[in-house]
Amino acid sequence: MNWVGLQMLRHDRAKFAAMVVAVALAVFLMQNQAAILATMLSMTAAQIRDVRDADIWVTEPDVECFDQVKPMRDIQLQRVRGIPGIAWAAPLLKIDAIGRPEGGKLNTVTVLGIDDASLAGLPVRMKVGRADAIRELDTAVIDPGGHALFFPGEPFRSGRSVRIHDRRIRIVGISDIAAPFTGLPMLHTSRSTAAALNRGEQHMTSFILARSAPGTDAAEACRRINGIEGLRARTTAQFAADAMWFYGSQGVPMLFMVTITIGLVVGAAITGQTFLMFVKENARQLAMLKVVGTTDAQLGRMILMQGAVVLLLGSCFGSGIAAAVCDLVRSQPFLRSLYLPWEIAIGSCIALAAITGIAIFASFRHVRGLEPASVFR
Amino acid sequence: MNAFQNLDTSEATAVRCTALRKHFGEGDARVEVLRGVDYTARRGELSFLVGPSGCGKTTLISVIAGLLDTTAGEVTLFGRNIAALPDAERILFRRANLGFVFQQYNLLPALTAAENAAVPLLAAGVRRREAVDRAAALLDRLGLGSRTGAYPRQLSGGQQQRVALARALVHEPRLIVCDEPTAALDHATGESVMELLASAAVHPDRAVVVVTHDNRVFHFADVIAHMDDGRITQVVEGRQAAVAVSAH
Numbered sequence: 338m339n340w341v342g343l344q345m346l347r348h349d350r351a352k353f354a355a356m357v358v359a360v361a362l363a364v365f366l367m368q369n370q371a372a373i374l375a376t377m378l379s380m381t382a383a384q385i386r387d388v389r390d391a392d393i394w395v396t397e398p399d400v401e402c403f404d405q406v407k408p409m410r411d412i413q414l415q416r417v418r419g420i421p422g423i424a425w426a427a428p429l430l431k432i433d434a435i436g437r438p439e440g441g442k443l444n445t446v447t448v449l450g451i452d453d454a455s456l457a458g459l460p461v462r463m464k465v466g467r468a469d470a471i472r473e474l475d476t477a478v479i480d481p482g483g484h485a486l487f488f489p490g491e492p493f494r495s496g497r498s499v500r501i502h503d504r505r506i507r508i509v510g511i512s513d514i515a516a517p518f519t520g521l522p523m524l525h526t527s528r529s530t531a532a533a534l535n536r537g538e539q540h541m542t543s544f545i546l547a548r549s550a551p552g553t554d555a556a557e558a559c560r561r562i563n564g565i566e567g568l569r570a571r572t573t574a575q576f577a578a579d580a581m582w583f584y585g586s587q588g589v590p591m592l593f594m595v596t597i598t599i600g601l602v603v604g605a606a607i608t609g610q611t612f613l614m615f616v617k618e619n620a621r622q623l624a625m626l627k628v629v630g631t632t633d634a635q636l637g638r639m640i641l642m643q644g645a646v647v648l649l650l651g652s653c654f655g656s657g658i659a660a661a662v663c664d665l666v667r668s669q670p671f672l673r674s675l676y677l678p679w680e681i682a683i684g685s686c687i688a689l690a691a692i693t694g695i696a697i698f699a700s701f702r703h704v705r706g707l708e709p710a711s712v713f714r
Numbered sequence: 715m716n717a718f719q720n721l722d723t724s725e726a727t728a729v730r731c732t733a734l735r736k737h738f739g740e741g742d743a744r745v746e747v748l749r750g751v752d753y754t755a756r757r758g759e760l761s762f763l764v765g766p767s768g769c770g771k772t773t774l775i776s777v778i779a780g781l782l783d784t785t786a787g788e789v790t791l792f793g794r795n796i797a798a799l800p801d802a803e804r805i806l807f808r809r810a811n812l813g814f815v816f817q818q819y820n821l822l823p824a825l826t827a828a829e830n831a832a833v834p835l836l837a838a839g840v841r842r843r844e845a846v847d848r849a850a851a852l853l854d855r856l857g858l859g860s861r862t863g864a865y866p867r868q869l870s871g872g873q874q875q876r877v878a879l880a881r882a883l884v885h886e887p888r889l890i891v892c893d894e895p896t897a898a899l900d901h902a903t904g905e906s907v908m909e910l911l912a913s914a915a916v917h918p919d920r921a922v923v924v925v926t927h928d929n930r931v932f933h934f935a936d937v938i939a940h941m942d943d944g945r946i947t948q949v950v951e952g953r954q955a956a957v958a959v960s961a962h
């Protein structure tokens with residue numbers, strides 16, 4: 338009988354299409370908004386996660402995320418290096434400055450000064466050039482979004498320069514790091530070059546990157562560092578989570594949740610209403626099926642199958658559109674980090690199925706209450 | 715126990731209604747539709763149930779078919795009291811032993827003629843290919859062999875009613891209940907549908923009960939029971955049936 342149900346669904350093309358489109362739009366809206374939210378939160382921790390060689394981040398106690406900078410005295414670096422279980426520790430200088438390419442416009446840039454000796458925190462992946470080329474004074478590698486902003490429409494290449502304050506910084510490579518939450522161009526340079534750009538600042542250490550020694554748990558090493566007054570150590574995962582929580586608690590996720598909820602409710606309402614209407618309009622046919630001996634269980638399976646097909650098709654279309662849009666948007670350098678986690682793709686479909694399931698259940702109740710004798714009227 | 719087992723195959727009576735009462739609503743809204751109906755239909759006969767609109771014919775066949783519960787009285791089909799069957803068994807009993815023909819055909823517009831005729835087999839769990847093949851073969855015997863793949867909207871009223879007849883016969887039921895099978899058809903078409911019903915449906919082991927007020931087809935009846943105001947008022951058998959009831 339499931340086959341009969343599918344034929345009935347296929348026959349009423351207008352309602353079938355309306356239900357599939359409603360599910361597809363709802364799934365697309367939910368996945369798109371949830372993907373943007375997830376990406377934004379992920380971007381708040383992107384620069385932390387991009388540092389692969391260190392597993393411990395040390396900051397001033399009040400610092401909650403990568404974009405909060407409170408410089409530390411250089412002596413703190415020595416203290417961290419002296420903690421048992423720390424294999425190495427290196428400073429990382431982060432400054433914001435105004436940059437301008439030749440003949441281009443001014444723009445705020447984030448400059449990351451990497452320890453000249455160890456190069457700890459250097460980008461792992463490069464699109465153009467070699468990251469270690471920044472050892473040369475007044476050179477830097479720039480992220481793809483920064484390159485697109487400073488040199489719009491130009492292919493990725495090294496050799497161009499950006500003036501920051503009174504220094505000309507030569508671009509020696511294009512890094513392949515995740516897009517920063519701030520959207521600012523991200524320049525990785527040597528700490529000595531960054532220090533020269535850091536006017537008026539006495540302390541040249543924004544973060545201390547450290548690596549736990551083999552056999553020492555990073556969390557345990559963090560506990561030891563936290564015993565030093567004026568320092569706060571976190572594992573990379575903890576610091577990334579803190580950063581996401583910091584931005585996530587600012588209210589922005591609520592705005593996205595509103596849109597996601599609207600998508601869920603509207604999609605489920607349209608789908609549910611149309612499905613219920615579809616079943617009610619077919620009441621006479623369903624009553625006839627009851628008369629000829631179709632059981633409520635068979636009709637229930639039939640309705641469940643109809644609902645499942647609508648949800649499956651709609652979810653596939655919606656997810657496909659969401660993935661395609663995501664892929665399209667990612668081609669823009671500033672939005673390159675946009676991604677659609679599979680958990681969101683599956684979760685949105687399940688959420689919609691659960692809500693629409695109520696309509697399917699209501700439809701089944703309606704069919705169960707159908708008086709077979711009504712077919713004679 | 716299977717619902718189809720222990721059917722009385724020896725007795726000539728297929729349907730027996732005894733002191734059947736049925737009312738709808740309660741209090742001031744209470745309507746007595748059947749007021750003590752005693753009725754029988756025998757195997758191998760085409761039994762007509764006639765009477766004015768609102769006299770309770772449709773309610774009576776609904777009760778006989780197990781689609782409505784009785785208020786009082788007893789209905790036995792082939793010796794089996796169907797009111798005593800649990801709901802689930804009653805459905806299985808109906809699926810196996812009853813076929814239906816409706817005034818408005820009630821074909822599923824999404825299915826072809828053969829698929830529509832195969833619905834009772836599909837409901838019984840027969841594989842689709844086999845069910846449709848059996849239905850197509852039956853349609854061929856009913857003169858619709860060339861239209862098995864047509865959808866209801868592509869068929870005339872008479873052809874649709876033949877498909878409905880095939881749907882009523884395809885699972886070889888012991889009782890066929892027809893509700894105004896010719897009411898939506900012109901005289902010639904109605905006549906041919908009744909001829910088909912009389913030739914294809916009537917069988918020594920099967921009873922056919924037809925509710926109608928179309929006196930143009932009364933001559934097909936073996937027995938005509940006249941109903942009025944919720945009671946059987948007259949039963950006429952044999953050749954006098956049409957004449958007697960028309961006069962009535």
